[in-house]
Amino acid sequence: MPDNKKEKIKKPEMIAHTYAEDLAEEIKKEQGGAYRVALEEEKRKEEDKKEFSPLSKQNLLFSFSSLFLLLLAAGLIFFVFWQGNGRVAPPPVVSGTPEALLPSVINEVFLGTATKEKIDNAIKSELAKEGEPDKVSSFYFTEEKNILEQGGGEAIKIPLDIRRLIFILEIRAPELLLKSLSEEFMLGIYNNELFLILKIEAFNNAFRGMREWEQTMPLDLASLLNIDLSKISREIAVFEDTLVKNQDARLLENEAGETILIYGLKGEKFIVITGAREVLFEIINRLQ
Structure with missing residues (x-):
């Protein structure tokens, strides 16, 4: 017969989960996730280091390109410096040759840097040249202008216009x-007599302006027309109306009756100023 002793039946133990245990489990999970995130972040940093490393292909190419450009710029600077200092500068090129207002032999007088002294000396040199009788010769002044700052590579010679000449010689002509x-x-x-021809654009103002200029004209034009100021004893120049072979003119004489300065007009186009009556008449007649 079966043993009457009752065998104790062992029931499986139930695992009891407390709130504290659940919380600890969740923390472990969170820590594991954070650890994975940290690993991924470290991995990304390592990849970035490789990408931006000075030894990376992209950076090496950029470095070589920069070095090449620097060397090229240095070479260009050296070349420009050598060109400007190691060679002989070419002669200045004339920029526009002025046309003579009447037929004549035309000479260029290069001044370099234009000054009053250079102009005075140039006029004396031209006057000392032996010219043919009854032949008109003319000359014009040029000065050097550097155009390197404008992108060119050479200096040019610029003809002096009347305003530039008046400015350099400090002539006090009325505005x-x-x-x-x-x-x-x-x-x-x-x-062997100097003369000056001025071209008119506004006749009435030109005539009035000449009359205003008479007081200082002899002194202003002394070097330009080789006027001997020692022959003038009066402080204020007094011009008078006169006729030169039926040609109206304004004349300045000294007390001895010598002609100091005379000027006349060719129609409404030109003013001729000189120191001799016969020269005034001849030049006016030759003007077209």
Whole structure:
């Protein structure tokens, strides 16, 4: 017979989960996730280091390109410096040759840097040249202008216009006269006498301006027209109306009756100033 002793039946133990245990489990899970995130972050940093490393292909290419550009720039700077200092500068090129206002032999007088002293000396040199009788010769001044700052590679010679000449010689011509004149003018020699031709743009203002200029004209034009100021005893120049072979003119004489300065007009286009009656008449007649 079966043993009457009751065997104790062991029931499986139930696992009891407390709130504390559940919380600890969740923390472990969170820590594991954080650890994975940290690993991924470290991995990304390592990849970035490789990508931006000075030894990376992209950075090496960029470095070589930068070095090449620097060397190229240095070479260009050296070349420009050598070109400017190691070679002989070419002669200046004339920029525009002014046309003579009447037929004549034309000479260029290069001044370099234009000054009053250089112009005075140049006029004396031209006057000392032996010219043919009854032949008109003329000359014009040029000065050097550097155009390197404008992108060019050479200096050019610029002809002096009448306003530039007046400025350099400190001529006190009235503003009314200056505004009525063209930039064109002519300085010439006839039978060893200097003459100046001014081209008119506004006749009425030019005539009035000349009358205003008379008081200082002899002193202003002394070097330009080789006027002997020692022959003038009066402080204020007094011009008078006169006729030169039926040609109206304004004349300045000294007390001995010698002609110091005389000027006349060719129609409404030109003013001729000189120191001799016969020269005034001849030049006016030759003007077209």
